[in-house]
Amino acid sequence: MSNPEIGECSRAVESHADHEASGYSDLMPKQFTLWSLLAFAIAVCSSWIATSSLLSTHLMFGGFAAATWIPIASGVVSIIPALGLAELASAYPSSGGQYHPRYKNLAAFTVAWFAILEWLFVVCSTTIFPAQLTAEIALLWHPNYNPSRWEIYLIYVVFLLLGTCMVVFCHAWMPKIETVFCWSSLLAFGTFVLTLAAANPTKQAASTVFASWRNTSGWPDGMSFLLDVGQGMWIYVCIDAATHLSEEIDKPGTHVPRAIVLATVLALVCNVAFTLAALFAVQSIDTVMASELPIYDVLSQAIPSDGAVLFLLIWLDLVFISTVPGALLTTGRLVWAFARDGGLPHSPFFGRISNRYQVPVNATLLSTAFCLLFGLIYIGSTVAFNTFISSAIVFAFLSYAVPQGLLLLAGRDTLPERYFDLGDTFGMCINVISVVFVFVFSILFCFPFSVPTSVTSMNYVSVVSVAASLLIAASWLGGGKKQSFTGPVMLGNILQGIDPGQTLDEMARRLYLTPRLANRMIRRVLEIVLIYSVRTSKWEGLYHVLFVKSHVSPYCSQAENADCRSTVESK
Missing domain, CATH: 1.20.1740.10 (Amino acid/polyamine transporter I)
Structure with missing residues (x-):
């Protein structure tokens, strides 16, 4: 993945994650x-x-x-x-x-x-x-x-x-x-x-x-x-x-x-x-x-x-x-x-x-x-x-x-x-x-x-x-x-109830995302996790749960999967 693509994905996930953290997908034009x-x-x-x-x-x-x-x-x-x-x-x-x-x-x-x-x-x-x-x-x-x-x-x-x-x-x-x-x-x-x-x-x-x-x-x-x-x-x-x-x-x-x-x-x-x-x-x-x-x-x-x-x-x-x-x-x-x-x-x-x-x-x-x-x-x-x-x-x-x-x-x-x-x-x-x-x-x-x-x-x-x-x-x-009255659902509260063994589609439904938005978000989140897994051990553990142990990555190529697994396992 080239550096411009990495930067674009990083900005996209960072921007959207702020909104999803409140428990809602985007409803208002930005x-x-x-x-x-x-x-x-x-x-x-x-x-x-x-x-x-x-x-x-x-x-x-x-x-x-x-x-x-x-x-x-x-x-x-x-x-x-x-x-x-x-x-x-x-x-x-x-x-x-x-x-x-x-x-x-x-x-x-x-x-x-x-x-x-x-x-x-x-x-x-x-x-x-x-x-x-x-x-x-x-x-x-x-x-x-x-x-x-x-x-x-x-x-x-x-x-x-x-x-x-x-x-x-x-x-x-x-x-x-x-x-x-x-x-x-x-x-x-x-x-x-x-x-x-x-x-x-x-x-x-x-x-x-x-x-x-x-x-x-x-x-x-x-x-x-x-x-x-x-x-x-x-x-x-x-x-x-x-x-x-x-x-x-x-x-x-x-x-x-x-x-x-x-x-x-x-x-x-x-x-x-x-x-x-x-x-x-x-x-x-x-x-x-x-x-x-x-x-x-x-x-x-x-x-x-x-x-x-x-x-x-x-x-x-x-x-x-x-x-x-x-x-x-x-x-x-x-x-x-x-x-x-x-x-x-x-x-x-x-x-x-x-x-x-x-x-x-x-x-x-x-x-x-x-x-x-x-x-x-x-x-x-x-x-x-x-x-x-x-x-x-x-x-x-x-x-x-x-x-x-x-x-x-x-x-x-x-x-x-x-x-x-x-x-x-x-x-x-x-x-x-x-x-x-x-x-x-x-x-x-x-x-x-x-x-x-x-x-x-x-x-x-x-x-x-x-x-x-x-x-x-x-x-x-x-x-x-x-x-x-329940108030806005916090992403942190949702994550506490997630089973690491469930599929990413199940996680998306738990996060109240539409299928199309879920597909885009899942791919970009995984890409960002991949980027930071080689820099920060905190992200490495999360990536290991989502990507290595569960072996579900339909949005990434085989070469990317192999490279990610070898990087995490070597660290």
Whole structure:
């Protein structure tokens, strides 16, 4: 066998093995590459635009100093569980992302629901923000216009339906579309930072920006700092987006963890850079803190031209809108994966891939329908609506940390070989710190932002979290999911039950492969085993079982059989 043939077979088996490890043959077209996946993760996260909405919160908790240092602290706290998540995504790549039956069915079921609730509320938040911003921009044009809640809801519906149409009807172009959205976001980020830095010669002193602490939250300074770090972690609730496209990219065990880590680090860099540019440009923090649209006051204080301010606000609104299709795409894939594993009512219907569009249309439409109905809460009470979407941060980080905690209980030696390997010592430290951080901040997420508090300013995230947990338990016990939900089948679990004496066709049936796919996979696996049998004793033993003792190799020539047997026996 020539070297090019060996390389081709190696890449084919490595790519396909990642998908088969989750227990499923390829169901989705592989249209994403590493760069388009990274662009997708960056576009969905778009940390700097989320920072623009959190600026007044940081200023309330500690003034300039809090707004400067909190983004760094929250980024570091979020990167740690992201590393653990990236390792798990490398070990078990699937559209389900962070939930897996290696954590037992109940744990996998719970983590799956946490992730689904996270993304449903993320879709709602990424859609309501541009709807509100659009109404505010209209108010700038027409000062006498007073947008009502139902009008904002109708804008919300338009953006949601637009995103749904893109996900369903433009599926083949989504990698390119997300790449365009990514570059648009990064270009807007650079424009905002340079404009804020250069437009106004009057700047805040460095001592003010980095050291001026003014806590108006009513909490003690230490508590205020921790609560603000928790709010800053909202920017990183989307770091698992790339994991839910694992079945739409070749070599997901390699590319998905890369996308997670790179997107998270870039989010931290953009977050800090945008915050510093805004803080140096701000002239009056009291005006920013009292504003319903803080970014407008930051821009108007820094830029003397009203037209330039309006142009930047419209650009910011477009970047916000561009996050909606990616969030919906992610949610639909996650809901589809969960339905495929029997986790939802009418799972066969929602776990179906459309033959026409090659996407999980039913799962995507289910996600859209939920968000449309949920948005009606905004008309009745913005407090209730904001409480629900704020709980996304709790569900997100619990879904990142629970699998890592269960991994610690099971032992890190249970992980299969993987591209992104944190190692025994460093990996254990990452998992422990992730669990501790998320446990602490999950409690802090439920505290009110300021004291004394009132009915309208109270934080009801704890109520939502408890109610969601009770509904998950009821679905597990009373909804029959304890019997029907099995989760994705792991290749490692299947291999444990394989009898070395059975034929390769029997093994293929155990792996749920179609005959044609089984033939291709069997031949290529045997070829790769042959290649590595002369290099690694670990592969030699496996090859000896499959190839020498069983004497079944209908896909290799007699010369290859003889050469392989002589090589193994001589070693």
